[in-house]
Each structure stands twice: as C-alpha cells, then as structure tokens.
Amino acid sequence: MATLSAAQRRQEAKREYDAYVASCPSRKLLDRLSDKWVSLVLSALADGPQRYSDLARTIAGVSQKMLTQTLRTMERDGLVSRRVTPTVPVRVDYELTPLGWTLMPLMYAVKEWAEVHMEEVEAARAAYDADL
Amino acid sequence: MATLSAAQRRQEAKREYDAYVASCPSRKLLDRLSDKWVSLVLSALADGPQRYSDLARTIAGVSQKMLTQTLRTMERDGLVSRRVTPTVPVRVDYELTPLGWTLMPLMYAVKEWAEVHMEEVEAARAAYDADL
DNA sequence: CGGAATCCAGGGTGATACTG
C-alpha cells in the first residue's frame, strides 16, 4: 500500500498475528467481526448505552435469537458490557466497553460508506449486468 | 417504469439510505461487505494489482470457489477490476477500482484492529469464561 | 422485558473433478 512506509511494512511483518493465515486467532476474530449484525450493533451503541428493546428497534429485521447471540459473543469478546437492573420487569442495558469504543469508529465508517456509496455501487451493477 | 408513489419520490429526491432499515439497499450492501473474504481481498489488493493465484496464496484457506465468487461480486459492485491477458496459460490480474480504493482503508483498518487487539479479546474471553 | 431452548428448512461453503 502506498500509504505505508517501508518501516511500517517491516513492523507489520514482525507482528505476531496475521489475519491472512487461516489458523491465526486474529483471522477467526476478523471472521467474527465480519458478521452483518456486529457492525450494526456497534454503530447503534455509538449513541451511548441502550436497552435490549431499543437495539431491537433500531436494527430493523434482527431476530431475538440473532440479537441475543450477537450481544453474547460481543460481550464475551469484551466489546460490549451488559448491565442488568433487577426491576420488574427486568431492564437490561448494553454499552460499549473501552475496547469496543476503539473498534466502533471503524465499523461505523464502513456502515457510512455503504450508505454514501450506494448509488455508485448500483450504477456499477447496472453497467456490469448490461455487458452480459 | 411504473409511477412512483409520493413516498418513493421523496426518497428518490433525498437519496436517503439508512443501513438500519432491513429493506434499504445500503443494508444489503453492508451485509455483502460483512463477508469474511471481502475484507481480506480488499486488504490484499492494497499492495497493488495481483494475480488470481497470488490472491489465493495470500489469503490462506480460501477455496477456489469462494475466491472466484467473492471477486465476481466485488467486480459487479465496482470494487475491483479484472484484466485478462490472453497468454497461454491465461493471466488474470485484479486491482482495486477508484471506488474500491475509497473502501479499502476502512476494511484494512478493521483487519489491523483484529490483529492488534487479539490479545485483549482473548483476555476478555478468558475472563468471561471464568465467570460461568 | 429479556431472554433460553427447541425444531427445522435453506443455502452458504468446501471438497472434488473437470475444462479452455
């Protein structure tokens, strides 16, 4: 990459984890981050702590199962924290951990990119399909 | 083309894409970008044009089918371009399009994040599992 | 309200074999 200096490339080469290697834990982590719900949950929590039901409403179309499953995995990975308020009925809030906050901007940027460049992608698809 | 409803015309005029809405095209685009191979292909092409076999070697563990399928979709979406050199045997090079170059740094950052924060994630997992 | 558990259909995925 042109934006990387030779020194940076050397440093990268020495890095312990390499996502290009299938057996590397970071590759599996990248696979997990490449879950379609993770980016949406992270982006949704950018506004601050939110209740389970708030997340379900913001992220339209997510099933209870997938939302819960995604939040559990993200909690286990240290990206979000779960706070239970033992009222009746129960209230559960999720918020980003410090680690989660370091990842959120990156995923948010991808989500933004998808929204901003949607037209160009659709134009490219139309052009591609026309050449068949 | 069929007559657009008032709501459709408003959306058309404002070009508002919201990835939180399940039916929004940008959501489907985000789902596609959330493919585990897309981020690796984009990152691999950050070094410049590469041959099919180079990509297959760099991205360890990808099957021919998935690599080809991923490249086809990315080509259709205008993220990569495909150049065939009709030698014998055939040589095929892939490179990022200008549109692909705008997305690459974002996905590359996510891949980097996974490598850099791997240890913290593993520590979080260990802590989570210990509390069961 | 915020889950857990179960069932189950569908398709995404990989292995394999073949081709220009």
Add this chain to the structure above:
DNA sequence: CAGTATCACCCTGGATTCCG
C-alpha cells in the same frame, strides 16, 4: 492458470414456545 460444475453437508438463522 484460472476458472466452472456438481454434490453433499453443516450451520446459519427464523419461528415458535416457555421462563424468571
């Protein structure tokens, strides 16, 4: 070398039901 084709399987992910 760079695919295409076929098949079988697993696992995702939705629907439903029940619980604290």
